[in-house]
Amino acid sequence: MSEITPSLLMLQLVTGIALGTVYALLAIGLSLIFGMLNVVNFAHGAFFMVGAFLGVYFLGLTGNFWLALVIAPLVTGGIGLFAERFLVRPLYGRGIDYPLLLTFGLSYVLIDVVRATFGIEGLPSSTPAALRGAVNLGFGHFPLYRLFLIAATAVVVLALWLFLEKTRYGLIIRAGSRDAEIVRVLGVDITRVWWLVFGLGTAIAGLSGVLAAPTRAVNPEMGIPVLAESFVVTVVGGMGSLPGAVVAGILVGVVFSMTALLAPAYAEMSIFVLMALVLLVRPQGFFGKAGALG
Amino acid sequence: MSHQDFANTSSASRRHLLQLGAAGAAVGTAPFLFNIASAQTGNIKIGFPVPLTGAFSAEAQDQVRAAELAVKEFNDAGGFNGRKAELLVRDDKLNPGEAATRTLELIEKDKVEFIVGSLSAATQLSINAVTRERKVIFNSISQSDAINEAKDWSPYTFHEALNPHMTAGAVARYAFPKYGKRVVYLTADYAYGHEMVRGFERAGKALGTTTLADIRHPIGAADYSSFLPRIQALKPDVLVMCNFGRDQLNSIKQATDFGLKEKTRIITPVLLLTARQAGGAEAFDGVVGGSSYYWGIEDTVPAAKSFNDKFRKAYGGAVPSDYGALGYAGIRSVLQGVLNAKSTDSQKVSEAMGQLKYNWYKGDQYFRKCDHQSVQSIIILESKSKGMKDKNDVFSVVGSEAPSETNLRSCAELGHKA
Amino acid sequence: MSLENLVNLGARYRVASVLLFLLAFPWLMPYEALAVNILIFGLFAVGFNLVFGYTGMLSFGHASFLGVGSYLTGIAMVHFGLHWLAAIVVGVLASLLAGLVVGYLAIRTRGIYFSMVTLALGQVIYYLFYKAERWTGGENGLRGIKAEVIDLFGFRIDFLNPMTKYYVIWFFVALAMWLVSRILASPFGAVIEAIRENEKRTAACGYDVARAKLLIFVISAGVCGLAGSLRALHLSVVPVDSLHYLQSGQAVMMCLLGGMGTFFGPFVGAGVFLYLEDVVTTLTKYWMGAVGLLFMALVLFFPRGIWGTLVHQLQRRGLLQVERP
Numbered sequence A: 001m002s003e004i005t006p007s008l009l010m011l012q013l014v015t016g017i018a019l020g021t022v023y024a025l026l027a028i029g030l031s032l033i034f035g036m037l038n039v040v041n042f043a044h045g046a047f048f049m050v051g052a053f054l055g056v057y058f059l060g061l062t063g064n065f066w067l068a069l070v071i072a073p074l075v076t077g078g079i080g081l082f083a084e085r086f087l088v089r090p091l092y093g094r095g096i097d098y099p100l101l102l103t104f105g106l107s108y109v110l111i112d113v114v115r116a117t118f119g120i121e122g123l124p125s126s127t128p129a130a131l132r133g134a135v136n137l138g139f140g141h142f143p144l145y146r147l148f149l150i151a152a153t154a155v156v157v158l159a160l161w162l163f164l165e166k167t168r169y170g171l172i173i174r175a176g177s178r179d180a181e182i183v184r185v186l187g188v189d190i191t192r193v194w195w196l197v198f199g200l201g202t203a204i205a206g207l208s209g210v211l212a213a214p215t216r217a218v219n220p221e222m223g224i225p226v227l228a229e230s231f232v233v234t235v236v237g238g239m240g241s242l243p244g245a246v247v248a249g250i251l252v253g254v255v256f257s258m259t260a261l262l263a264p265a266y267a268e269m270s271i272f273v274l275m276a277l278v279l280l281v282r283p284q285g286f287f288g289k290a291g292a293l294g
Numbered sequence B: 001m002s003h004q005d006f007a008n009t010s011s012a013s014r015r016h017l018l019q020l021g022a023a024g025a026a027v028g029t030a031p032f033l034f035n036i037a038s039a040q041t042g043n044i045k046i047g048f049p050v051p052l053t054g055a056f057s058a059e060a061q062d063q064v065r066a067a068e069l070a071v072k073e074f075n076d077a078g079g080f081n082g083r084k085a086e087l088l089v090r091d092d093k094l095n096p097g098e099a100a101t102r103t104l105e106l107i108e109k110d111k112v113e114f115i116v117g118s119l120s121a122a123t124q125l126s127i128n129a130v131t132r133e134r135k136v137i138f139n140s141i142s143q144s145d146a147i148n149e150a151k152d153w154s155p156y157t158f159h160e161a162l163n164p165h166m167t168a169g170a171v172a173r174y175a176f177p178k179y180g181k182r183v184v185y186l187t188a189d190y191a192y193g194h195e196m197v198r199g200f201e202r203a204g205k206a207l208g209t210t211t212l213a214d215i216r217h218p219i220g221a222a223d224y225s226s227f228l229p230r231i232q233a234l235k236p237d238v239l240v241m242c243n244f245g246r247d248q249l250n251s252i253k254q255a256t257d258f259g260l261k262e263k264t265r266i267i268t269p270v271l272l273l274t275a276r277q278a279g280g281a282e283a284f285d286g287v288v289g290g291s292s293y294y295w296g297i298e299d300t301v302p303a304a305k306s307f308n309d310k311f312r313k314a315y316g317g318a319v320p321s322d323y324g325a326l327g328y329a330g331i332r333s334v335l336q337g338v339l340n341a342k343s344t345d346s347q348k349v350s351e352a353m354g355q356l357k358y359n360w361y362k363g364d365q366y367f368r369k370c371d372h373q374s375v376q377s378i379i380i381l382e383s384k385s386k387g388m389k390d391k392n393d394v395f396s397v398v399g400s401e402a403p404s405e406t407n408l409r410s411c412a413e414l415g416h417k418a
Numbered sequence C: 001m002s003l004e005n006l007v008n009l010g011a012r013y014r015v016a017s018v019l020l021f022l023l024a025f026p027w028l029m030p031y032e033a034l035a036v037n038i039l040i041f042g043l044f045a046v047g048f049n050l051v052f053g054y055t056g057m058l059s060f061g062h063a064s065f066l067g068v069g070s071y072l073t074g075i076a077m078v079h080f081g082l083h084w085l086a087a088i089v090v091g092v093l094a095s096l097l098a099g100l101v102v103g104y105l106a107i108r109t110r111g112i113y114f115s116m117v118t119l120a121l122g123q124v125i126y127y128l129f130y131k132a133e134r135w136t137g138g139e140n141g142l143r144g145i146k147a148e149v150i151d152l153f154g155f156r157i158d159f160l161n162p163m164t165k166y167y168v169i170w171f172f173v174a175l176a177m178w179l180v181s182r183i184l185a186s187p188f189g190a191v192i193e194a195i196r197e198n199e200k201r202t203a204a205c206g207y208d209v210a211r212a213k214l215l216i217f218v219i220s221a222g223v224c225g226l227a228g229s230l231r232a233l234h235l236s237v238v239p240v241d242s243l244h245y246l247q248s249g250q251a252v253m254m255c256l257l258g259g260m261g262t263f264f265g266p267f268v269g270a271g272v273f274l275y276l277e278d279v280v281t282t283l284t285k286y287w288m289g290a291v292g293l294l295f296m297a298l299v300l301f302f303p304r305g306i307w308g309t310l311v312h313q314l315q316r317r318g319l320l321q322v323e324r325p
Helices: A006-037 A044-062 A065-091 A097-118 A144-166 A168-178 A180-185 A190-215 A223-237 A242-262 A264-281 B003-007 B011-028 B057-076 B096-108 B121-133 B164-179 B191-207 B228-234 B245-257 B273-279 B295-299 B302-314 B322-341 B346-354 C003-012 C014-028 C032-054 C063-078 C084-106 C111-131 C162-185 C187-197 C199-204 C209-235 C245-258 C265-283 C287-301 C305-316
Strands: A134-136 A141-143 B044-050 B085-091 B114-117 B137-140 B157-159 B182-188 B210-217 B238-242 B265-270 B288-291 B365-367 B378-383 B395-401 C149-152 C155-158
Touching: A006 A044, A006 A141, A006 A144, A006 A168, A006 A190, A006 A223, A006 A242, A006 B228, A044 A065, A044 A097, A044 A190, A044 A223, A065 A097, A065 A190, A065 C287, A097 A223, A097 C245, A097 C287, A134 A144, A141 A144, A144 A168, A144 A190, A144 A242, A168 A180, A168 A190, A180 A190, A190 B245, A223 A242, A223 A264, A223 C111, A242 A264, A264 B210, A264 C111, B044 B057, B044 B096, B044 B322, B057 B085, B057 B273, B057 B302, B057 B322, B085 B096, B085 B322, B096 B114, B096 B121, B096 C032, B096 C209, B114 B121, B114 B322, B121 B137, B121 B157, B121 C209, B137 B322, B137 B346, B164 B191, B164 B238, B164 B265, B164 B288, B164 B378, B164 B395, B182 B191, B182 B228, B182 B245, B191 B210, B191 B238, B191 B265, B210 B228, B228 B245, B238 B245, B245 B265, B245 B273, B295 B302, B295 B395, B302 B322, B322 B346, C003 C014, C014 C032, C014 C162, C032 C162, C032 C187, C032 C209, C032 C245, C032 C265, C063 C084, C063 C111, C063 C209, C063 C245, C084 C111, C084 C209, C111 C245, C155 C162, C162 C187, C162 C209, C187 C199, C187 C209, C199 C209, C245 C265, C245 C287, C245 C305, C265 C287, C265 C305
Parallel strands: B044 B085, B044 B114, B114 B137, B137 B157, B182 B210, B182 B238, B238 B265, B265 B288
Antiparallel strands: A134 A141, B288 B378, B378 B395, C149 C155
């Protein structure tokens, strides 16, 4: 192996953080849905993929990346709203495994619908013109778009935090995830809240898809490995915890990146080993509530 | 989950669905106890397992189209003793377990006499494991180094496609003298990737190249950003992407994002037409790679023009892709073997194919005796982003390596007794 | 003999009924390789059902045991030249061991964490086998499993003959099903069902819940491992994706389709799933979407599954007095 210089390590670290932001966004969506509805969304990777396709499609249609960045997650969230209302809602009260299994089936359907709509090959995606090129960070050249990813994720996380902490609706959501019964007693239509949170979670998954699209091939199968990866992050951070999702996302991205540098063959395995370790030592994750849910 | 949870569903709706389901099952199940078609009369059945669904379905569908063209030609010319050929296409889902099951189905239920197909190394090896036990000829139409090796091979195994060793060698011999001697490999960490690297390094050794690094990435990885800073730091003359399909597309895109194309030439062992069309001109701009076939050689190769015209006529102006052409050739080789042997007996056809000299679509070819590898030309392409006349005009032909056994690993090396 | 008596007789002697049905089964299928696949995956689903349907633990890593059984049997034959019977034993022992290791680590968690742990550990095993190329063939899978003519105490059996192959595999499946039935009918079988219904109460009654869970997990792994061993002999190759979580997901689907917590349900589920897959694949290229729709319909409307619903209906009408065959 060639020399590992400090600047190489720094560059690798920044790369890991950029990778981690995509993971973090995915995990936030997953955690929101789980924390609020107690549903493990096995279609999360598929929503990511749908978002990516819609992002590329709307970019092609309007020529405007920023517009696509807004529309695509909204449409994805809309699909999520539909799914919750008609597919997931009937299963509440039946036990935690049913929505999981249902969303597993849903992922299969979403993949084939995308294949039927956009073709099996996928769509070519490229970095939007305004965000192209590389920036000299001092220790190496780094793609501008990936810096944008880091910034965009920070903005989304901040906006979400403000929403949850500072608005009335955010208060309802936080209360509902602690004790749905009491919130209902207080006169809030908790079913509606769940519906909207599911939509929000899937919209965020779609957003991460739009953001990730320029960095990778957009094809119907792109969500399959992503699902396992987002589980890793959510478990490490703590299912239902948003700060956990962000921290764990970045951590997993960095672990993957550094392993890729030092022991490339084990990069893929490394995140699952991390997940297994966390589950065995601290099953609720870094930030999760203690008392493993059964 | 306890039994109490089952309670809350409407029994009327369930009953209705049950009835529908039962009716459907009754229609679908038919005991296929007697197989009417016998092996010596009736159609010559050729099984064609390819991944109609999944990541390479576009290539597979092209293989099917081209294969059907070959079958039609054979039938229009009278067939064999009045017997026509019939193509039985099956979806192996790019999954070796499924490929083995489909092959068993084709042999046991459909009683096929030959099998042509596959689009990945793993699936062809799986198909081959089934066909060789039952002495059925299998002509593989996709890349694999392992299938020529003695432990997988059988006298009924034929390999129409290129193998990684040939392809990598040809690209190396073109690119290294032209672009430089300091080489980095970004390799998909599975047999195919390793075989490619081996091919490149062997050719490179003769040319005096230095391998700065061979970086392995997990197959199917979507994000290569973790590997690129290191490559950037090494400042190679040539970056070889030893991967395939979407992996290749992803890695090339991201390498471009990291600005690697400024100082480094990106080459790849195989440039797929469909991947290039899906990935777009920009991502692939300037990338050099090899291929078994590109329609653009029709300007210099008459057989290609003839094949392309047939394909255009049959499929509304479309041109055949690299893997499509292999679908055509794979079928033609087998059927010519039948005609030459004047029989459909596996042993006789195998011998006839072993002695075949042919030119179906790109020049002279033949099967090497010890391992039935088709000795053929390899085309070197460079991806264009300007001056494209239409959506098919995506590559410039920059070189071509003539068919030669010296490009292959020796029979002894593969474990065959001399 | 009235229908009711027949039904109850069949249900009481459930092992014999199932095995008799399976004897005739290949005649119902369009080709024997499909019938063999159904046997193998039926056994896989039955093994998985022990943990999922009977004990209530949703494992997403059970493909590991199918894969370990396949690979170790294959490796025993290809690299060590063992006799096929010995190789099957090796495969089963290896999967029991794997079950012990994974089970020991996973049992400490419950609910979705359990599902996540089993998924993660399953993926680790997948990558380990993937990377051990020299032994497993890596991406290309393990080839070279020669099972053309197998000898059984002096008798030479033509394993290539599809019918013969079916009955040889049937024999092993029969053994396993008998074993599973005995376990389920035993007091231990009652304990694991009690754990599914209410874990705390079971512990309060004085049963060692953790030990029971581990035991059933190991047994389940062994049964799945046997299915894997048989699969290696059937296909002559071991494909590496036998170990992937999507294969585990398939086991879940088959159990759900057939009926969790019933003896014959998983078999029905495996049979219907594989048969449909075979048929649907010829009708449309969107078989994945079709499977997804089917699965969602099941979860929403038929959580008991095909066999489970049938059994339930018979019980409701008083025709069936035996508990869940």
